[in-house]
Each structure stands twice: as C-alpha cells, then as structure tokens.
Amino acid sequence: MNQSANFLCNLLFVEWTTLVTFGLCLLALRKHEKSTYYIYTRSRYLLGTNFLIFSLEPFFYWLDETGIYNVPHTEIIALSLYVVAEVLLSMTYIPFVQPDYINRRRIIYDTALIVLSLILLYTGIIAGGIFGFVSRIVVTMLLFVAIYLFGLRFYSYYRQAQQKIDNFYADDFRQSIAWLSRSVTLIIILGFTICFIPFFPHWLVAIHKILCFFSAIYMFLSFINYMLNTDFIALTIGLPQENGRLNRSTILQLQRRTKRWQETSAALTKNITINDVSRQLGTNRTYLSLYLNTYLNTSFMEWIGSIRLKHAKMLLASNTQMNMEQLADATGFTSASAFSHYFKAHEGLSPKQWRRQNEYRATGQNRGKEEAQ
Numbered sequence: 001m002n003q004s005a006n007f008l009c010n011l012l013f014v015e016w017t018t019l020v021t022f023g024l025c026l027l028a029l030r031k032h033e034k035s036t037y038y039i040y041t042r043s044r045y046l047l048g049t050n051f052l053i054f055s056l057e058p059f060f061y062w063l064d065e066t067g068i069y070n071v072p073h074t075e076i077i078a079l080s081l082y083v084v085a086e087v088l089l090s091m092t093y094i095p096f097v098q099p100d101y102i103n104r105r106r107i108i109y110d111t112a113l114i115v116l117s118l119i120l121l122y123t124g125i126i127a128g129g130i131f132g133f134v135s136r137i138v139v140t141m142l143l144f145v146a147i148y149l150f151g152l153r154f155y156s157y158y159r160q161a162q163q164k165i166d167n168f169y170a171d172d173f174r175q176s177i178a179w180l181s182r183s184v185t186l187i188i189i190l191g192f193t194i195c196f197i198p199f200f201p202h203w204l205v206a207i208h209k210i211l212c213f214f215s216a217i218y219m220f221l222s223f224i225n226y227m228l229n230t231d232f233i234a235l236t237i238g239l240p241q242e243n244g245r246l247n248r249s250t251i252l253q254l255q256r257r258t259k260r261w262q263e264t265s266a267a268l269t270k271n272i273t274i275n276d277v278s279r280q281l282g283t284n285r286t287y288l289s290l291y292l293n294t295y296l297n298t299s300f301m302e303w304i305g306s307i308r309l310k311h312a313k314m315l316l317a318s319n320t321q322m323n324m325e326q327l328a329d330a331t332g333f334t335s336a337s338a339f340s341h342y343f344k345a346h347e348g349l350s351p352k353q354w355r356r357q358n359e360y361r362a363t364g365q366n367r368g369k370e371e372a373q
Helices: 003-028 035-054 056-066 074-097 104-127 129-166 175-194 202-228 230-237 248-262 274-281 285-295 300-318 324-331 336-347 351-372
Strands: none
Touching: 003 035, 003 056, 003 202, 035 056, 035 074, 035 202, 035 230, 056 074, 074 104, 074 129, 074 175, 104 129, 129 175, 129 230, 129 300, 175 202, 175 230, 202 230, 248 274, 248 285, 274 285, 274 300, 285 300, 300 324, 300 336, 300 351, 324 336, 324 351, 336 351
C-alpha cells in the first residue's frame, strides 16, 4: 500500500470512529422535559441517527481500501446512504426555523424518496448493464434535486426566523441561529460533491474526507452549544407570522403612546422584548409588531436601537467623562462591545471617534462665535 492510500485508510478510520462517537453521544444525552426543547430533542435524535448511518460509508470504504473485506457495490451502498442522510438532515435542521415542517405529508414524501431510490439502485444491481448505469444516474439526479430543495426551503424559513427574532428582541440574537445557516451550507456543498467520490483520485478523496471530518465536528459542537439558546429562541420562532392591517384609530393611538414611551427610562431597559413594551403601552404584541413593521417600516430591534442611539449621542455630547461600559449600561445595551458595534454600524464612527468629532465641531463653533463678537 502506497503512502497516499495508507493516509486515506487512516483518515477513513478516524472519520468512522468520530461519527460513531458523535452519534452515540447525541443519542445518549438526557431528554429535556420542557416543551420548548421538543424540537431540539427530536432533532438531536435525528442527527445522532444520521451520524451513525453515515458512519457506514467511511467504514465500508475503509474495509475495501485496507483489503480486510471486499465490500461489493460500495458506490451503490454509499449512494443509498447519501439519500437517507439527506432526508434525516432536512428533518434535523429545517424544524429549527420552521417548527411545523415535519408533518404526515412530509414523512410520506421523504419515505417515498428513500424507497424509490433503494428500489432503483438495487434493481440496477440485479439487472446490471445499461439499466444499472441509468438507475445510478437517476438516483443521483434525485439526490441533487432533494439537496437543492432542502437548501431552498431552509433559507426561505431561515430569513423568516431572523425577522421574527428582530421583531421580538431588542438586542441582536441573530447569531444564536447563524450556526444553522453555516451547517446547512456545509451540508449542501459536501452533498453536491459527495456523489463524485468514486471518480476522485486518492488525494482528492482525502481532501474531501478532511472537509467532511471537520464539518462533522463543527455540526456536533454547534448543536451541543445551541442547547443554551434553545429555550428563548424556540419561543420566538414558534410565534405566528404577523399579518393584517390596523385601523386608523389604532395607528393614531400607537403613535401617541410610543412617542411618550420613547422619552421614558423604560425604553433603555436591558433585554427588553416586544411583549414587555406592548404590556407597558396597553396593547398587544401583534398590534405593536404590525405598527412597527408596516407603518414605521422597521423591526422592533431597529426601533429600540434607534431610541438607544439617540440617548447615547446625547450622553456622548453632554458627558465626556462616561466610558463605554457606563454608556452601554445607561442606554440599555448588553455590553460595551455591543454598544460600539451598533453605534459604528449606524453612524460610521466608533463612539470615541464620534465624541472627538463632536468636541472638535463644538470647539470650532465657539471659536467662530468669539471671533464674530
């Protein structure tokens, strides 16, 4: 066995054992009883099962490459595993951004895809010849279409989930679900290339396996870390999409109430949500969300951010002794870094730069008045 083949064998063995370990860990974790963890727990079982099923692919290739056992029709087995993995991964990740994704119709559709693919592949093995070749091409095309639809559906629901988060929390919690987008992107990229492995030379297979290995590590660690955010994100994404119109009297009422509320200290409360504000305004979340989205053309997060920014600029101009931590605390931001990031994103300058510029401008104006006198 040459050096590249030996390296590939070791890599396949490491990938196999890693996937098995990840799968068993996900299946063995304690089940949470809270209803908000239901989707997370179900997805954890699906991802764990997927890791175990997908671990068979590097295992069979490892047996074949080392000569321990000559596995017949390795490519056909791998292709059937890819189809099963695609179905399990779509059921794992999409429910995080669309809780109602898994239903009876979806289960029937995905089961039909798996059964049809397996029938075509293993009928092709029996028939052989041109039919066997065509069956592989057809299943490969079905897999490509399934991966494409998986990505299309996920990113559509993902954008809606981001909007729901922006319309519920005053602070930027989008990063709490950003790992989902990265994981699905990795799945799509690797999924579109994985069917060509039988045609790759050893060195290219090794590169692909390294990418698969590190992708699996990222997916596993991200999934475990998300447990910390599941509770409050699941509640937000599970909210219905806001639709409808407000009558004129409701709009005028909300205009008056929000204008008064913006001038109170309640507007600078940390970690405030749209539920908190709607209670303080004497209205409900739906009306307030519709008012902000439709009539002010902004999200709740941006609306609160603009109020905080206005107060921050007043404090920067009037109180030169306050540091960034004190300013962030006084204006409702969760940290100095969050305050600085938001301020620079909207003003084009950091708070310190803006303060220096404002002081320079004020000094110039005073000097001009003195010269005029």
